[in-house]
Amino acid sequence: MKKTAAQLQTALMREYYTWFSKYAKGKRPEKKVAWVTAFTPVEILEALDMLYYYPESYAAVIAASEKEQDLLNESERQYLSRDCCSYSCCIEGCLQLENGPRGILPVPDILIATNNQCNTLPNWWNILAERYQVPLIVIDYPGDIMDQESAFDYVDKQHKKLIKDLETLTGKTMDYDKLRNMIANSQNSVSAWNSVISCLPVYEISPTDLFDGISFLITSRCKEATAELYRLMYEKLKEKPAAAKDQIPVFWLGYPLWYHPQRYLQEVLTGYRIAGSNYITWWSIDYFGNDSFERLFHAYNYTFLNLSQENRNKRLEAFISESGAVCAITLHNKSCKCDFVSAKNISIPQVEIEIDMIDRQFLDISKVKKQMDIQKDVLCSI
Numbered sequence: 001m002k003k004t005a006a007q008l009q010t011a012l013m014r015e016y017y018t019w020f021s022k023y024a025k026g027k028r029p030e031k032k033v034a035w036v037t038a039f040t041p042v043e044i045l046e047a048l049d050m051l052y053y054y055p056e057s058y059a060a061v062i063a064a065s066e067k068e069q070d071l072l073n074e075s076e077r078q079y080l081s082r083d084c085c086s087y088s089c090c091i092e093g094c095l096q097l098e099n100g101p102r103g104i105l106p107v108p109d110i111l112i113a114t115n116n117q118c119n120t121l122p123n124w125w126n127i128l129a130e131r132y133q134v135p136l137i138v139i140d141y142p143g144d145i146m147d148q149e150s151a152f153d154y155v156d157k158q159h160k161k162l163i164k165d166l167e168t169l170t171g172k173t174m175d176y177d178k179l180r181n182m183i184a185n186s187q188n189s190v191s192a193w194n195s196v197i198s199c200l201p202v203y204e205i206s207p208t209d210l211f212d213g214i215s216f217l218i219t220s221r222c223k224e225a226t227a228e229l230y231r232l233m234y235e236k237l238k239e240k241p242a243a244a245k246d247q248i249p250v251f252w253l254g255y256p257l258w259y260h261p262q263r264y265l266q267e268v269l270t271g272y273r274i275a276g277s278n279y280i281t282w283w284s285i286d287y288f289g290n291d292s293f294e295r296l297f298h299a300y301n302y303t304f305l306n307l308s309q310e311n312r313n314k315r316l317e318a319f320i321s322e323s324g325a326v327c328a329i330t331l332h333n334k335s336c337k338c339d340f341v342s343a344k345n346i347s348i349p350q351v352e353i354e355i356d357m358i359d360r361q362f363l364d365i366s367k368v369k370k371q372m373d374i375q376k377d378v379l380c381s382i
Contacts, residue, residue: 003225005232012220012229019051020103028106032170035108035128037121038218039285039303040139041159041296043182045112046222047175048166052112053105055128057219059090063258063358065101072359086335086358088124095131108134110169112162116141116306118336135169137162143306155297176292182222183295187287189221192230196237197280201249201323203240207274209233211256211263217283249275249324251348253316254331255357265329268369276323278304278316317346327375331355334362351375 003011019029034045034052045052062068068086071093076082078096080089094100111134113125122138129136139158142151163174196213199205213233220226243249250272256263256279264274282304289295304315320328327349334356351371356362 003228005229005236008225008229008232009216012216012223012225015223016053016219017102019106020100023104023106032109032166033106034110034112035105035125036112037114037117037125038283039114039116039300039305040112041162041300043179043186043222043292043296044159044163044166044174046182047179048163048170048172050166050170051106053108054219055091055105056087057215058094058100058102058105059087059358060215060256060258061102062090062094062100063360066259067099067101068259068358069361071097071099082359083334085120085124086356088120088127090358092127108132110134110166111136112139113137114139114141114300116143116300116303118305135165137165139300141301141303141306143301144308144311151301152294152297155301156293159293159296179292183287183292185222185224185227186299187295188227189217189223189230190284190287192227192234193217194284195234196230197284199234199237199240200277200280201275202243203237204243204273205237205240206262207252207256207264207277207280208262209237210277210280214280214283221283243275244273247271247273249273249326251275251320251323251325251328252277252279252331253328253350254333254355255279257355257360257363258357259360265365265368268365268372272372275325276319278319281319313346320346320348327351329353329372331357333357334359349375 029051031049031051034050035055036042036052038054038056042052062071068090071090072082072086073093074096075089075093078092080092082089094104098104111125111129113122113136115122115138125136125138139162141155167173193214197210200207200210216226216229248271252264252274257265285299285303287295288298304312307315325348328346330350330352332352332354335358353368353371
């Protein structure tokens with residue numbers, strides 16, 4: 001009997017969080033545990049039957065559970081400035097207090113960080129490596145600033161070294177057929193997710209569904225159930241009414257607000273509808289290539305956040321055009337000092353908001369509402 005979307009979601013979440021609660025009771029997993037950053041080639045870990053966890057994603061869950069303030073305060077009391085990445089501060093507080101809404105992340109046997117997302121993460125992982133006294137592997141992805149042949153050679157050596165190190169850690173030998181299957185599962189998940197996000201400009205859809213739904217593409221992209229979940233989600237979304245023509249289509253640039261019940265500022269968007277978001281496209285990575293190593297290289301070297309500004313601009317322009325948005329909300333995220341998600345050189349008006357994706361105390365709703373009202377007046381006068 002086929003499972004429903006709700007059943008698939010429950011099963012994927014149960015599988016991912018099982019050891020959080022068990023570890024809180026003192027039980028250690030039988031498998032080796034890695035903590036990874038968001039764009040780690042987890043297909044390799046899955047093929048070696050390892051458990052892997054994303055502290056960043058758990059920080060989002062903590063904020064959605066309205067538990068982040070005590071943890072941020074504790075982190076600041078210990079040693080991390082509140083101006084640091086809120087993901088890292090939230091998790092550091094969680095580890096200090098040994099408290100979280102789903103328990104505590106199982107202690108890592110190894111830490112794996114990448115720089116294809118932001119440069120804060122390898123520094124944070126150094127702090128974690130000192131705390132747990134476990135090996136730290138940092139994978140350096142040069143992106144599109146290096147010619148493809150040289151970049152492939154450079155990244156390929158790192159991927160193969162990662163496999164050797166994890167084989168030593170686990171005592172297992174890589175099954176390359178299984179690795180190929182894991183990559184195929186991820187590719188299927190991405191393809192199904194792309195169908196889901198294509199619905200946002202067309203139908204009357206709450207972006208909350210997509211901001212929450214993408215979590216499975218992050219934490220469970222090489223599970224077979226993920227692609228099936230998104231296929232069912234796509235079929236359901238196609239039954240929605242057509243998007244309202246009397247509302248202004250706006251593009252959401254930046255992270256969801258994990259502490260907000262809707263993940264975006266619904267209360268200041270009267271007369272607007274979210275028609276697109278760059279965040280929901282970040283994990284639409286391209287597993288292109290003739291073999292497993294070529295596919296891993298293309299997927300993780302050319303993530304959106306690892307592209308040159310020129311190529312990010314081009315891709316962003318395409319996303320905005322496809323959405324039909326006539327204006328944008330651009331989040332200047334306190335946690336992201338390099339501001340890599342902000343729009344540059346795009347042709348539509350923007351409201352720029354100083355905000356944070358985890359720390360709700362950084363939000364001034366009245367200021368944002370005034371900004372949105374001004375933008376509406378400008379658009380209506382054109």
